[in-house]
Amino acid sequence: MAExxxxxxxxxxxxxxxxxxxxEVPGxxxxxxxxxxxxxxxxxxxxxxxxxxxxRYLEPMREIADSGRTQADALRDLWHRTNGAPGPVIDALALTR
Structure with missing residues (x-):
């Protein structure tokens, strides 16, 4: 990367x-x-x-690196599953219910 x-x-x-x-990293x-x-x-x-x-703190990052799926990918999938309706997305992402 430095080069x-x-x-x-x-x-x-x-x-x-x-x-x-x-x-892909250029070069x-x-x-x-x-x-x-x-x-x-x-x-x-x-x-x-x-x-x-x-x-143990590396495990979530290892899962992301190994799967190639980021939190952004999961959020995009959730958005599509809910047809972009904000209520279900917010509910799915809530830390407490």
Whole structure:
């Protein structure tokens, strides 16, 4: 990532907004999802050494990286299932009922 020039970073920014973790890193054969998994592996290795009890905090991110489905994907699916009706969407996202 450090070797990306400004134009490549802009391209990645636009691609990430449109394709999420499926966005391809310019000049690479990798996607953002693949990079996310690498970063989670690095973070997990550090936590295993220094705070193994905190590994659980990486699990939600690991699920997202492994599935390639973000919270935005889930929200879009919910929006389509409810035909965009705000009430059911708000109810489904409420933390307490």
């Amino acid at each position: 990306l020039d400004f134009d490549q970073r802009q391209t990645l920014w636009v691609d990430a907004a449109q394709r999420g973790l499926r966005a 690479s054969s990798r996607t953002l999802g693949e990079l996310a998994r690498v970063l989670l592996d690095i973070a997990g290795a550090g936590l295993r050494r220094h705070a193994p009890e905190d590994l």
